[in-house]
Amino acid sequence: MNAPFGRWWASALAAALALSVPGAARAQDATAYFKQNCVSCHTIGGGRLTGPDLKDVTVRRDHDWLLRYMPNPKALIDAGDPIAVQLFQEARGVLMPSLPGLTPDMADALISLMESESKLEKSQFVGVQVSDRPFTAQDIERGRAIMRGDIAQLAGGPPCLSCHTVRGVGALGGGRLGPDLTKVYERLQGRKGLSAWLSAPATTTMQSVFRDTPLDAEEILPVVAYLEEAARQGGEDSGFGRVTFLLLGLGGAVVLLAGMDGAWRKRFRAVRGPLVEEAGFGRAHTRGGIR
Amino acid sequence: MEVRSQIAMVFHLDKCIGCHTCSIACKNIWTDRKGAEYMWWNNVETKPGTGFPTEWENQEKYGGGWQRTPGGDLQLKSTDKRRVVTNIFHHPHQPSMDDYYEPWTYDYQNLFNAPEGQDQPTAIPISMVTGEYIDIKAGPNWDDDLSGSPVYAENDPNLAGLTEQQRSQLSAIERLVFFYFPRICNHCLNPACVAACPSGALYKRGEDGIVLLDQTRCRGWRSCISACPYKKVYYNWSTGKSEKCILCFPRVETGQAPACFHSCVGRIRYLGVLLYDASRLEEAAKSNPEDLVEAQRSLILDPHDPAVIEAARKSGVDDAVIDAAQRSPVYQFVKVWKLALPPHIEYRTMPMLFYVPPMAPVMAQRNGGRVDGISQDFFHDIDDARVPMQFLANLFGAGHEAPVRYALRKQKAVRWYRRMLTVGDVSQETASRMLREADCSPEEADAIYQLTSLCTVDDRYVIPPAHREEAIAMLEDPMEHKQGAGFGFIARPARGE
Numbered sequence: 001m002n003a004p005f006g007r008w009w010a011s012a013l014a015a016a017l018a019l020s021v022p023g024a025a026r027a028q029d030a031t032a033y034f035k036q037n038c039v040s041c042h043t044i045g046g047g048r049l050t051g052p053d054l055k056d057v058t059v060r061r062d063h064d065w066l067l068r069y070m071p072n073p074k075a076l077i078d079a080g081d082p083i084a085v086q087l088f089q090e091a092r093g094v095l096m097p098s099l100p101g102l103t104p105d106m107a108d109a110l111i112s113l114m115e116s117e118s119k120l121e122k123s124q125f126v127g128v129q130v131s132d133r134p135f136t137a138q139d140i141e142r143g144r145a146i147m148r149g150d151i152a153q154l155a156g157g158p159p160c161l162s163c164h165t166v167r168g169v170g171a172l173g174g175g176r177l178g179p180d181l182t183k184v185y186e187r188l189q190g191r192k193g194l195s196a197w198l199s200a201p202a203t204t205t206m207q208s209v210f211r212d213t214p215l216d217a218e219e220i221l222p223v224v225a226y227l228e229e230a231a232r233q234g235g236e237d238s239g240f241g242r243v244t245f246l247l248l249g250l251g252g253a254v255v256l257l258a259g260m261d262g263a264w265r266k267r268f269r270a271v272r273g274p275l276v277e278e279a280g281f282g283r284a285h286t287r288g289g290i291r
Numbered sequence: 292m293e294v295r296s297q298i299a300m301v302f303h304l305d306k307c308i309g310c311h312t313c314s315i316a317c318k319n320i321w322t323d324r325k326g327a328e329y330m331w332w333n334n335v336e337t338k339p340g341t342g343f344p345t346e347w348e349n350q351e352k353y354g355g356g357w358q359r360t361p362g363g364d365l366q367l368k369s370t371d372k373r374r375v376v377t378n379i380f381h382h383p384h385q386p387s388m389d390d391y392y393e394p395w396t397y398d399y400q401n402l403f404n405a406p407e408g409q410d411q412p413t414a415i416p417i418s419m420v421t422g423e424y425i426d427i428k429a430g431p432n433w434d435d436d437l438s439g440s441p442v443y444a445e446n447d448p449n450l451a452g453l454t455e456q457q458r459s460q461l462s463a464i465e466r467l468v469f470f471y472f473p474r475i476c477n478h479c480l481n482p483a484c485v486a487a488c489p490s491g492a493l494y495k496r497g498e499d500g501i502v503l504l505d506q507t508r509c510r511g512w513r514s515c516i517s518a519c520p521y522k523k524v525y526y527n528w529s530t531g532k533s534e535k536c537i538l539c540f541p542r543v544e545t546g547q548a549p550a551c552f553h554s555c556v557g558r559i560r561y562l563g564v565l566l567y568d569a570s571r572l573e574e575a576a577k578s579n580p581e582d583l584v585e586a587q588r589s590l591i592l593d594p595h596d597p598a599v600i601e602a603a604r605k606s607g608v609d610d611a612v613i614d615a616a617q618r619s620p621v622y623q624f625v626k627v628w629k630l631a632l633p634p635h636i637e638y639r640t641m642p643m644l645f646y647v648p649p650m651a652p653v654m655a656q657r658n659g660g661r662v663d664g665i666s667q668d669f670f671h672d673i674d675d676a677r678v679p680m681q682f683l684a685n686l687f688g689a690g691h692e693a694p695v696r697y698a699l700r701k702q703k704a705v706r707w708y709r710r711m712l713t714v715g716d717v718s719q720e721t722a723s724r725m726l727r728e729a730d731c732s733p734e735e736a737d738a739i740y741q742l743t744s745l746c747t748v749d750d751r752y753v754i755p756p757a758h759r760e761e762a763i764a765m766l767e768d769p770m771e772h773k774q775g776a777g778f779g780f781i782a783r784p785a786r787g788e
Contacts, residue, residue, distance in 0.1 A: 267383040271352055271390045272345035272429055279442040 030109035031124075036211075037099050038110075039125055040202040041193075044117045046126040049196045050094050050189055052087065055123070058115040070107045072098050092189065097202070135225035143226025144169070146219055157213035160223070166230050172245050178205070185224070185231035194224050293570040294592060294603040296612050296755075297480065297500035297643055298538065299621045300552075301561040301631045302473055303743065304649040305702070309471035311335050311432070313551035313560075317475075320550050321537070326529025328394035328419045331431050332536035333551040335473040339447040339461060339682065340434040342472070344390040347522040348448040348635065354384035355520030356483050356638030363577055365639060369517040370487050384517035392429040394419040420528070438462075438469035449685040457679045468677035470649040472686075473559070475551060476523040476536035477634070477642030478502050480567065480590070481576045484535070487518030492533075498612075498762035499564075499755075500643065501538045509533055520638040544757035552752060561742075563619030563753040564612055565626075565643070566592045566603055576639045583636040584687075584694045590641075591626045594619070607765060615755035620742055621645065628739055630698045632687035648687055648698050650706075651678035669707065669725050673699045697730070704729035705736045705743075 041051035057066070061083070069076050069084060073096040076084040088095065102110075117123040145151040148169060149159025160166075160181070165174030167182040188194045198220045201210055215223070317333040336342040350356055354369040369384045397414035405412030418425045434443035439462040450458060460466050478495075482502050485493040492508035493515055495501070504515070504524070509532040515524040516533060524535040539549035547553065552560040567590045578586035592599045594616035603613055616622065624631040624645065631645035673696065674680060683699075684692040704725040711722035726736055742750060763769065 264381075264383060267381075268352060268354070268385060270387060271349070272341075273389055275341070275345060275446055276428075276442055279445075281442055 026109050027113065030106065030113040033101070033106060034110060034113060034125065035200065036207065037202055039200045040197045044114060044123040044125040047192070049193045050091055051096060052090065054114050056118045058111060058118065063111065066111055067104060067107055070110065071102050071104065074098065131221060135228060139222045139225035140229045143222035143224070146223055147226055153213065153219060154216040155213040157210055157215065166227070168230065168233060173242065181227060182230050185227045191224055191228065194227060195220050198223060292568050292602045294566050294599060294606050294608060295500065295569045296498065296608050296616065297565045297567055298478070298543065299563065299565045299643040299645070301621050301624045301645045301647065303559040303561070303647040304470060304472065305647060306557040306559040307471040307473055308557045309335055309337070309436070310556050312554045312556050313473060316550040316554035326527035327534060329391045329431070330525040330534060332523070333473065333475045334431060335471050337435050337438055337469050338472045338686070339438050339444040339450060339469065341443045341446050343431050344386050344522050345429070346446060346448060350520055350638070353386065353522065354517055355522065356640055357481070357576070359577060365576055367483055367487055367518055370514050375489055375514070382513060382517055385513060386516070386522065389429070392431055392433070393425060395425060395427060398424070436469065439467035449682050451685060452681050452690065453679055466677060468651055470651065470678065474521065474523070475644065476502060476538070477521060477640065477644040478538060480572055480641035480643060481639065483518040483520060483640050484515035484524050487514040489514055497765055498758065501540050502535070503537055504533055504535050506532050520635065520640060543754055544759060546754050546756070548752040548754065558746065558751065561620040561624065561751050563621040564616040564755055565619060565621055566594050566599060566608070566613070566616050568592055572641065576641055580637055580689045581691045583639070583689050584632060587633060587636060587641055588626060588629070591622065594622065607761065609758050609761060611758070612755040615753050618753045620751060620753060623738070623742060628701065628735065630701060630739070632694055632698060634686060637689035646687060648683050648695055650699065650702055651676035669721070670700050670703055673703060700729040701731050704731050705739050708733065708736045709740055
């Protein structure tokens with residue numbers, strides 16, 4: 001098991017079969033997992049985000065209940081578990097997702113982690129500390145620029161616009177790969193939730209894009225400011241961008257074809273046909289043959 | 292001096308009867324295949340007329356041949372290195388099927404299967420491209436014998452420069468006139484098709500100058516089709532490759548005349564070897580329009596000149612080829628007698644097919660009750676001929692009358708000389724004077740008469756032995772595959788590999 005190949009093989013098997021493999025690296029794995037998957041909705045001692053503050057959660061909740069809830073929250077809500085339903089309502093209908101790799105063993109490790117972190121004076125998962133200062137017009141403008149990619153992100157991540165659209169971001173709108181972000185400020189319950197999400201996005205897609213190029217804390221504030229402004233302006237994307245895009249495409253094609261027709265107006269078309277037409281025999285030739 | 296040999300041709304238009312036997316002979320051998328139905332490597336056109344494809348001589352539209360830049364260099368009209376790229380998906384000078392014609396056959400079954408009706412059933416024309424019934428709108432020889440027609444004859448590009456009166460007379464009833472113009476690939480010395488090919492599929496064969504198209508290298512770009520001003524390269528829509536006249540090289544290599552020559556009813560065709568100076572070719576092709584005919588003629592070397600013979604041997608021309616060049620009827624017609632002229636030399640491809648211009652019907656003068664053909668100026672009828680001199684000059688003299696006039700005067704003089712000898716109604720004095728004025732001696736007149744009227748097959752076709760083995764040795768080493776397996780292995784078999 002000391003060979004690298006053996007270790008890899010063992011961990012792959014453990015993950016695949018969800019076997020309980022107690023190891024020294026367990027706590028470390030849990031920390032990394034928590035950072036990657038939990039901090040966008042939860043803090044430990046930093047107050048409520050989308051999900052509740054997890055400080056002393058092991059005191060509030062039964063260990064077995066946590067073990068049942070964490071891997072599949074939806075099943076518990078569907079089953080009518082009163083605590084689960086209450087949590088669902090507190091989160092204003094935002095469902096805690098079933099996370100990949102959250103095996104019973106990992107859940108156990110996470111519970112241990114939460115327990116030990118709760119005892120600390122200040123947990124490392126206290127969450128991003130976003131300034132409470134009111135948004136200024138410059139913030140909004142700067143957020144818009146970051147959003148559109150006019151200002152490059154410090155870590156070099158892609159601009160939001162390549163996958164998302166926001167109402168009023170530009171004539172052509174943004175990308176349609178990700179959801180419309182016009183109301184995201186309300187959906188993620190304001191400044192704190194949105195900031196937490198932006199510091200560590202929890203979805204697989206966002207993770208794969210931003211794992212290596214996370215948004216800087218200095219960038220999160222303006223983006224949040226801009227999205228707050230967008231949500232205040234209200235209204236979903238009307239589809240105006242889509243129509244504009246189509247019309248621009250059609251118009252561009254027509255202009256291009258007309259330009260080509262002009263540039264090659266002397267091109268060879270036909271010789272014999274026009275000759276016959278000019279001599280006034282065109283109609284006789286197309287009158288239809290003998291059947 | 293860099294001597295090369297070229298198989299060249301003369302068509303004597305005064306003898307062509309427009310029977311199309313040549314076209315059929317060629318079609319039966321070479322182009323009776325799918326995709327090649329519309330190709331006529333040999334065709335016979337009526338002049339004045341627009342020919343095949345329609346109005347092929349109008350290079351304003353087809354953009355074929357070479358042009359001289361202001362700097363005096365030659366460049367293709369249809370393409371160059373830059374335009375090969377920009378026109379890669381659309382060639383602006385490509386003729387369409389409608390400019391040729393849609394090949395068709397007939398649905399003969401309809402003659403037997405047609406339902407009972409008021410009329411006799413007919414064989415309905417059916418397209419050989421789409422297989423659908425079609426209305427025939429054009430054919431390969433659509434304006435055959437149709438001179439005077441307002442659609443075709445009046446649009447002949449060679450009518451440029453004619454006066455209104457001359458034009459109207461050409462379509463006036465009882466005055467209109469036509470002659471036949473049989474055409475094959477000219478196997479040019481400066482072929483535009485070879486220059487235009489982006490794939491290097493077209494080449495001019497070293498030993499006899501036949502221009503061929505390698506079917507394995509052709510990629511169907513069709514640059515050759517627009518580049519050839521004579522429109523003698525055709526695109527096979529079935530194989531996706533272009534094809535052209537091969538001058539029946541399998542026949543020529545075995546000592547036979549090409550099929551169109553062999554089958555010629557009027558015996559108008561002559562085939563022989565010319566030795567020419569390749570080092571002066573470029574200079575000649577850049578000449579001024581009025582000098583082009585003479586410049587091309589000056590490329591042709593005297594095969595009896597010892598210096599030429601020596602230089603020819605040095606560049607690998609076989610003695611048998613030199614001997615054939617000395618007996619070449621083409622050399623006599625083109626260089627010695629100056630009777631045969633290249634078609635549209637202004638395209639600057641230096642065609643190696645020459646035409647003896649036709650003697651058109653004479654506008655006779657009515658004197659009292661009888662038609663009088665004789666006037667004091669014995670050559671008057673050349674200028675009074677129904678075919679205007681300018682028309683022939685546009686065809687055979689790059690628009691300049693001098694070479695055409697010279698050829699016609701000499702033909703005229705030979706006729707009168709023979710008339711003196713056989714009919715006897717012309718005085719010897721008159722005949723001698725005409726010969727003198729036409730730059731011709733009695734001996735030359737006899738020779739012209741002999742080769743024009745009494746020629747045998749051996750006189751008309753002087754084909755040298757092929758010597759393919761020497762031609763191949765010029766390009767590749769015959770010992771290259773020695774010690775090879777001999778069964779298609781290029782690499783020598785070796786152990787341990």
